[in-house]
Every structure is written in structure tokens, then in C-alpha cells.
Amino acid sequence: MLGAEDTDKTPTMPQADRIPLARLIGPRSVAVVGASEDVGKFGGRVVHYLLGHGFPGRIFPINPNRRTIRGLPAYPSVAAAPEPADVAVLAVPAVSLLGQVEECAASGVGACIVITGKLADAGPAGAALQDQVLAAARAAGMRLLGPNCLGVFNVAASAMLSSSLALEAGPLRRGGIGMASQSGALMGTLVSLGHSHGAGFSRCVSVGNQADVELCDILEFLVEDPDTRVVTLYVEGLREPARFAPLLRRAREAGKPVLCVKAGRSAAGAQAARSHTASLAGSFEAFAAVCRDAGAALLDDPAAMVLAADALDRLPRLPRAGMGVAVVASSGGSTAATADMLPGAGLRLGAMSDGTRAVLRRFMPESHVHLPLDTGAFHDGVGEAGMRECVRAFMADPDIGAVLVPMTTQPAMAERAALLPPLCREGGRPLLYAMTAGEVGDAARRRMREADFPCFDRVSDALAVLRALEAEAAGRGRAGLPPPERPPGAGPLPPGLPSGALTEDEAKRLAAAYGIPVARGLSADGAEGAVSAARRIGFPVALKGVSRAVAHKSDFGLVRLNLDDAEAVRAAFADVAARLDAAAPGTGEGVLVQKMARGEAELILGARHEPGLGPMALVGAGGTLAELLADTALAPAPLRAEDAMAMLRGLRLWPVLDGARGRPALDAAAAADALVRLSWLAADLGERLVELDLNPLLLRAAGAGAVAVDARATLLPEATP
């Protein structure tokens, strides 16, 4: 029963937004629904923090039972306020949310920040309510942040639109760190942690359930925001994943590092994200591949993310990825323990140049001229000068990208620490200072704070940050690469593609159409047909039972290898045919006779379309090794030739391909070429590609090529226009 009113509330097309996103984040006026004098209540804290952090705009406390709140005139409803606010902050019970949002919409409010939770995150009933709330907002062109969010910390504009207890910290320091987070509590915690370490923030936005404003909206805003120099993201699931990679690339072009923690690395983490903000985590590996390709640094620890963002904001950046670290400390024990921790963090000590060694030799005996550097070995009386000159030498060394100074208890800790910030700024490379003692190190910590310089409390924190800096430099190094080039003969797609589960031969024909070498074989109807096919091909041969219903033939005994003569082929045919009937009754499509191919190593090549994130190509150790090594690399398709080779080089299997320990080098170039061609096939298939595996791809000695001896694929039907 639709009346005119109902129709008004759910238009098919949203109207133009009343305010741009920038005004939602930096409003001129704020209505606080449920405002209170009581800071134990959400609405009480919102007013408290707006005032306490110096909000420069107008505040309209909304409370039907009060004339004033904290000295401000209060209004019984949003409609009663003297003007429609740019933003209304709502922390009301879920039952009254829809009515309040409708009133805001009717009153001309620009946008709502909905702190109220237990909507889509609490199951189907909440999801339905969230849909109604969203529809009410959309109908009026009113933006909506949340629900289930903790609002906005607009530090640059002193606009704290949040009830987060993190704002108890007092005035937050302005700085270059922007944040978009699906978790409000995590955002508050990270801002609080960063604040305690002297970090400064620009604008931080928690998006909660992303009913309207979503993470990519905030990412885009931060990329364009002149106050933001480093972007941090806590992601549970992207609502519009296709926007993500292009925005990461824009951030890179703008010279803004993006650091990201993504829930769902583990199954339990993915489930937690679903429960928390009703987000589908998607494939973590594909997300990681997109981050790597587009230059974002993906971390696993939110605390490390904010500490690393601070380092990127306040310290020089690494000259490039892949350089070494100089560890310098006055405690021999600390130098040794720190050096031992580097490899586990994916880092290495720098290889000092002769020039650097010569500088060190001026201050210490030859026996101690090595990294890690123990300044306790300095000749007597050269302490400060030695520290200064050695760090200067490290900052100029061609293999040293960063200096790490874990300080232990020693005399004059604060004075020694104070030497470092100028050396770092002068040298133009990151210097990470860790005060590893407890409260006795507080004077040194304060000194670093006064110098506006980061100070870490743990060597482990500093190492996690160095690792993030390394990822940032690697991402930066990928800027400006030319677009991938299609190799000659890679496509086009043959007309009339099959769909569903393809047979081995269909999948191989598809691969062959992109110039990937495949061993195709001949189809044989009966035992004698198989024998004559084998004679035509030449012994030894392999026999394979074919069925669309069987993805992994060897699991059902449908593959027989190394058949040397007619008798063996006959016996194998009978066996395979019988197993085919048993394994997949009625779906058998005959038996394939194939020449036995030999290779020195087995790879798996794969491709798939990742919903939202696009086509992906994979390479890894094939055969038995595939399971043992869990040794794969995934990247967005299509690939550059250099990227394909880099993926191969990153495999644990690489030494085998490269000819380790006197073995001949294998044809890695042929494998890389096949991978590039497969990536173009994936790109051309687009959303139709569920998956395509070539496994194994047999790799021969260098120059002798590679050949895929088995293949499987699943395609969706072509979308009807």
C-alpha cells in the first residue's frame, strides 16, 4: 500500500548531496542529538569534546529537557535549532534512530554521523533498519557516516565529532597523519597511542558499517587533503573495492604513503570483521597483491601502522628499497641482540663502504669496526664526536638506508639522544631511536619530544616500523612504470567460448590461443584407439580419463604415466576407463593420450577474477612442492614481463630455477613469458574467469622452454547485454 509519502521516502535515484564530504568532516555547525551535561553519556561527551578541543563553529545541543547545556542554548529537536546544521551527531538508541534521521532530513541537516550501533552488524533485523535509515538520508540528499562508527577527529580544523575516550588526551597535536578506519575504538586507540609518542594527525574518520560514506570515500578525501601527508587505513571489507587500487595509485602520485591493516588474514579475523561491521573480508591474498602493486604498505599490527606513519611523517624516507640498516648502540649486548632480531623482521645489516670503515677506524680499534656498531668500544673521550661522525658516515653510505639506535641505560642518556635528531635531518635518511629502558629513560624521551622526533619504546617496535618503511620504499619504487605490454600472439579470445567446468583439452586450447605452450594429446575412444594414438605420438605416453566433473584427476587414479608399449597402454586404458565410470558416472568424455613430457622443475600457473579487485595471476612451486612450500606469488593482471620475473625470483623455488649448486639453470624466461600470457588471458576474460590453472608447467633447461601438461578452468557464461 504505497501512498505519496512512502514514495517520497524511497526515490529510485538519490538527489544531489546537500553538502560535500569535506563539510561532513569539517562542518561549520553541529547539532548534537542527545546532548547532555553528563560525560558518562555519548551525547555528553560529544559536546564536551567539541568544546574542549576548541570547535570553531556553532554547536546546537539537542535535548528536550534542558534549556542550556554547558552554557550553550539547548533545543528540543533538530527542527527547533536556529538553522539546519551541517552535521548532526546521533548517539541514540537504535529504536529511535530512524525517526531522528528522518527529522534531520526534513530539517535540512547536511549530514548525519551515526554512532548508534547494532544495525547491520547485529543481524537481519538491524540490517533492515539500517536500509531504512539509509533510504531516508538518501532521499533527502543527506550524507550519512556510520552507523556503528565513532565519528571524526578533524585535528587540522579542531572539529572533534566523536564520543571517543581517546579525546581525553587533551589537545591533539596537528600533523600529517590521516586515517580512515572501520573500527572507531581502534581509531581512537591508535590516535591515543600516536599522540603519546608525539605523532600529529590531520583528519581521522571512522566509517563503521559504511552504509553510505565508505572507506574509499575517505581515502579519496585524504589523498586530496593538503593537510594529510601520510594515509593510514584499517579495513575490514571494502564496499567498492574497484575504487581502491586507482586511489592507491593516486596517493602514490601525490607522494603520500599509504599504510594499511586489513582484517581477514586469518579465517578467524575474517569472521570477526563480518561480526563487527558486517563486512565481507574477501581474499586477503588478492587484497595484499593489489596493495603491493599499487604501492601501499600492508602491515599486520595496527600499533606498528601508526608508529610507522609517524616515522613517515616526521622523518626522512628511505632512499630506496633493499638497503641495509646500521645498528648503533652503547651496549654490546643490545647491539648483538638487535642484530640477531633483524633477519626475523625481514631486514639486514648494511655492508659498509671502505669510506665508512675509514671513519669508524678513527674512533675505535680495528677489531670493533663492524656492524652492529658498539660505541662502548670507542677510544676514551671520543664519545660524542665518534657518534656524530659515525652516524654521518652511515647516512652517506651507499648500502645503508637507515640507522637504528637502541639505547640502553647509560650516563647522559638525554644528552646522547639529543645528538640524533640533527644528524637525521642533516643526513636525510631515517634514524630510528629506541629508548629501551623503563622510566629511567623518560628524560631522554622528553628530549626527543622537544626535538619533535619519534622515540620508540621497544626494539621490536622500531623493527616493525623499519619493515613498513621498506614496504613504503618498495611501493614508491613502482611508481611510473610503463603499462604492461601485450606479447605478440597473446589473444584475442577465441569466439564461442565454452562455460562451466572446461575439459582439460578446452582449457589447453584457451591457453594455446594466448601462445602458452601446452602438451595437448589425442582423444582415444577405445583401447586400440589409444594404442594407435600412442604409436602416432611415440612412446612413452600418459593416459588421462577426462570428465568435467573431476577437477583433480590424480585424486581418482585417472592419470597413468610412463606407458612404454602397446600392452601397457591397453592395460592402463581399461583401468582408467573403469575408474572414470566409477568416479564420475555418465560424465566421462573419453581418454586422452599424451606424450610423456619431461621437465627439471614443476610450476603451477593460475589465474582468477577476484570480485571487485579484478583479474589476478599466480605462480608457484607445482607438484608435491606446492603443498610443502606454500610457495606462491599473486599479482594483478595483466603483468609486465619484469613483474613476472620478479614473482619467480621471489619464490623459495627460485634457486632451483636459477641453477643452484652446480645444477643447470632452467628456462625461467619461458615460465615468465607463459605467466605474462596467462595474465593477459585473465585480463581479457574479465569477470567470466572463475579460475584457470596450468599445473604442472614443466620447466626445461635454459633455452629449452616450458610446457603445460595439465590444465583446468571454470568460466561463467558471457553476460547478456
Place this chain on the structure above:
Amino acid sequence: MLGAEDTDKTPTMPQADRIPLARLIGPRSVAVVGASEDVGKFGGRVVHYLLGHGFPGRIFPINPNRRTIRGLPAYPSVAAAPEPADVAVLAVPAVSLLGQVEECAASGVGACIVITGKLADAGPAGAALQDQVLAAARAAGMRLLGPNCLGVFNVAASAMLSSSLALEAGPLRRGGIGMASQSGALMGTLVSLGHSHGAGFSRCVSVGNQADVELCDILEFLVEDPDTRVVTLYVEGLREPARFAPLLRRAREAGKPVLCVKAGRSAAGAQAARSHTASLAGSFEAFAAVCRDAGAALLDDPAAMVLAADALDRLPRLPRAGMGVAVVASSGGSTAATADMLPGAGLRLGAMSDGTRAVLRRFMPESHVHLPLDTGAFHDGVGEAGMRECVRAFMADPDIGAVLVPMTTQPAMAERAALLPPLCREGGRPLLYAMTAGEVGDAARRRMREADFPCFDRVSDALAVLRALEAEAAGRGRAGLPPPERPPGAGPLPPGLPSGALTEDEAKRLAAAYGIPVARGLSADGAEGAVSAARRIGFPVALKGVSRAVAHKSDFGLVRLNLDDAEAVRAAFADVAARLDAAAPGTGEGVLVQKMARGEAELILGARHEPGLGPMALVGAGGTLAELLADTALAPAPLRAEDAMAMLRGLRLWPVLDGARGRPALDAAAAADALVRLSWLAADLGERLVELDLNPLLLRAAGAGAVAVDARATLLPEATP
């Protein structure tokens, strides 16, 4: 030119010690050589800290230029003090050290604590001086701690015999953590870090260059010390490694966990240890094997060690190794991110029992009844009761060993935190609380301090501690195992063993004498001899060129496999003989003809004698996989059968042995038996065994056994009695 005096100074036998180690660590009187009013000087700080930390004994400041120091009568020399002190603390320039130690010795001082550095750690001249100092002390039966140490923090007895700035922290809290450290600065830093986290210490001793008192002396003291409940060690190199494992076992019997950080995990760390305290790091892997076997937890991060020691001192211990963790937080983002970090830390979530699930269901919708637990999903108003009952349920769950609560900014942080200590004590399992916000969490931190309960600042710290607790529980679980049993037919050693590099056949005979199945083959002098040997053995065969000078035959092309007929044998013989002449001129010992053996997987079995630590046995993935997987397990020999099987199960290769994905299971029992037998051979050979490798050991299907097809060994000549 030896006079009577010189002879007196360097007796061949040390005299009886003047005081036991316990009095060095807890003296009744202390002479401070170089005492001063100036806390900028070492000797000034020693007096300052003795007084400031309430030393209950007598203090004799030694300074020829002062009548009093800080109100105490000062003496011009140790000899002038009213009585010989139990301990003299010396922080004097290296040039005057020997004279001062001689004076202490002559005056009847019980022991010297030598802070002075740049002795053996600074090269040969310093080492010679250190030897003289030691000789002077030994001649008088005077113990010597250091040099290059920072003395003793005897917290239990209020005796701070140290100049470490860590003592600026004010009164240290008494507790159960004992420490022995080769680095004084690291010890001070760790005590300071622990102190700031509320940890309590018993006695901490830095041993520096270990000229006399060494790390095992302090370990033994701490194992016997009634005030010490948890032992922490920072080790650069053991001076008497043979004492180490027995002391770790005594600690385990005494119910005292031992946590250890060992320098030298990396080559750079080993070099740093050598530079720092002139310590030879030895094989890290062997040290790790000894720790694992004797129940000590080996960590890589000193900060994590002290935080874990505090957890072991103040929290209940894990019921047993291998249980899961319950992650509980009020932030969905924090639960997801923390769950995602567990696998990387070697931990897993617990699998909740039905009973636990039933408890959770009382407080939250079914959709949220999972780990990690987001208490934000609790029904309204059940916050505290829900937290209490859920944690109680976790504490009783059969698969949950520990509860991890990472707290983010939320209302009533301190009150919520205060719920936890009683729940932990009542439940009897460790509960790790991390306050992950910055200063806004300080009230919660203080509340935990008041409750005498550990509080971590980072999830990463809590995970490192949980990992250490897991290692502690694993070590505890190995207590009371029966001694290894010698399998029938394992030995005895055959008489007249060869020495030096053994030939393949000699090494195989040695293995066969312990019941290890080997494929021995026949020696052939010429091509025709090889053909007739092959006919006797049966084709196909392998040919191997034998020389003591060649350890890795295949690197020199001295192995030819799969020879099917006489012609192939003749051709291979000529080739191998020629290569043997080229590779090792004049050392060739002929060509071996061996039946081609087949196996489904290749292992490497190895044994060696590790100086000081004893015989070791190793198993790992053999062949090509050996390099790729870096997949080995090492343990002290001889082995229990269960230990050998556990080593196999810990390999990444294990799924292949166990019959993964439809493949047949292999004869893991035969591999374990061969490994046990090899371990007895290693034990019997003792110090004569440089190394012995069986590689590959071919493993056949279950029940079909295993066979070593190649072997090499190097033995030292028998020691002349």
C-alpha cells in the same frame, strides 16, 4: 726471570675461596674503590646507590683525597679500611686495575667486582692484563666478578653493587625474577623496563668477560636461591657449556622456568658478542637444541624475556603446551586484528567447548558466539557480568590455555580492567591484559599496578610473552621422561676405527654396526670389474668415484645413476674415473658399483659432536628439498624413540611422510629408528665425531623400510690416554 714473588703470584692450583658466591652477591661489607661525592663518576654512583637503596651492611669508601664521602668515613686504600671487606667494587682505569686487585688480595678482601672494561674485550693486550688480574685474585682465593661487568642488583637483600643508571628508578620492587647477564647495560635496561611494568626482581648479576665467575655459576646460584622463582639469562658465550644442560634440568626439577636470550642467532650477532665480551658464540642451533631438550625457553627479544619472566612470576602458568588462546575485547577491530596476528606468533585461537558456547549465548546473539570474542556484541546492560562469566568459561575450557584481553579506548577502562586480576587468579590460567591506547589508558595501567597484575602496552608484547609461556610449558612437559634406551644391535663401536675423512664405504660400515640399513655396493677396479659387479648386483646400478678428498661427489660429477646395461656401465666408468683423477689427483680409491635404490622421499640424517654441548643428531628433508626447505631438526644425542618421531613430525616434509592427499604413508618408523641408532653412534663416538651424514636416506612405503645410499664422515683420532 722468575723470582720468589713472581712464583707466589701464579700458583698452579687456586687456593680455597675466601667467600662463597652467595656472599659475593650478598656481602656484609663493601669497599668502593674510587668512591666520590660526584654521581657523574662510577665510584660516586656505586656509593650513591648502596646508600639510596638501603644497603644494610658496612660501606668503606676508598679515596686518598677525602676524609668522608656522603657522611661516611673514607679510607686512603683498601688496606687502610677497618676490616677486609667481603667485596670490593672497582671502577678504576685499566692501568691501575692490577695494582688495586693485588692490594685487595693482600688485604684479605673476599671478592672483587670489576666494572673496568677494555680487558679481554679489547684485544690481546687487554686479554693479557685480564689474565694477570685473574691470576692475582686466584692466588689469594679471591673471587672476581667481571671485568667489563656492571655488578650486582641484589634486590632481595637491598645490596646494589653497581653503577648502573637503572638504579635511578628508586627502590626496586622485590619479586621472583633472577637474572644472569653477560651485558651489564642490557641487564640494567631490562630491570628498568620490568620495574616500570611492575615486575619484581630477586637477584641480578652481570658477569661481563667471565674471567672467574661465569654465567653457569650464577645460574646455579639462582636455581638454589629461595627468592628466585624465574630465571632469565642473557648469554653471549658459555665458558663451561658442559654445565649448562644439567643446570637447566635442575631448574626444571626445582619448578623454576628458565628464559634465555642467546647472542649469535645471526653471524653479525655472533661477531658482536665476540667484540663485546670476547665470547665465542658457538653453534646457535646446538644451543637451541640443548635449551629445548632441557626445558629452557629461548627467545630472541630481551624485552620480551623480562616481560615473560614477570608473567611467569606473577600469573598462573599454562596448564600444558599446545592449548589455544581466547581473545576478548570490546573493539571489533581489535579482536579481528589480534586474531590475525596470532598465527604469525605461532599461536592459535582456542576451540570452544559446547559448555563455553552455552555461556556466551547467554550474553550475546548466536551470530557473535565465536572467538575472537567482541564484547561490544553483548546484549545491552550485561557488560560486567558477561565479561566475568565468559572469562570464567574460558578459564575452564579444555582447549583454552590463556585469555588475551587487548583493551582499546572505551568508557570505564580502569573499572573494566580491574575485573580481570581476580578472574585470572580464580581461574588459575594466565590472563594477559594489554592496554593498547596511549596516556588515556594510564588510569587502567595504574589500577593493574595496584592489583599487582602485569599490564602490557602492545598486543605484540603480549603475543611474544604468550609464545614464551608456551615454550615454558613445552619444556615443563618434558620433565620426568625416562632416559633414552639403546635399541638392540646399536653398537658397540667396532675396534680399530679409522680417522680423518672416511670413505663412503667406511662411513657406511660404521652406520651398519649400529643397525642402520645402508646400500653398500661393490668396489670395482676397472671397467670390466664394474660390469661384472653390476651383473652380480643386478641392473640398474649406480657408479660412484671414491676419494677421501671429495666430500660432495655430485659436485664433481662423480655419481652416475640409472645405468641399465653393461655398455652404460663401461661408458660411465671411464667418465667417472677420468673425473676422479681430475677432481682429486692421486687420492682416488676406485669406483663403487651400487644397486639403484628407490624411495618415495629423501631424508638427511646427521650427527656431530658440538664442543662443550655434546653429541647431536639431526634429521631433515634431503636431496633438492634440503636447500629449499631449510627443514631440519637438531637434538642432543642419544634420542628417545618418541623424540626422534617428534623431530620427524616437526618437519615441513612431514605431510609427505604421513601420506598427504591420497599418497601412501611412508615408513616414518624406520626413519625414526635409523635416527635413534645414529644418535647412539654419535653418543658412543663422543668427541671423536666431527660429523657423519647419511644423505639421502631413501624412505619407502610404510613397512618397507628405509636405506641410506650415501654416507660421509670425519672422525678425530682416538685420544691418547
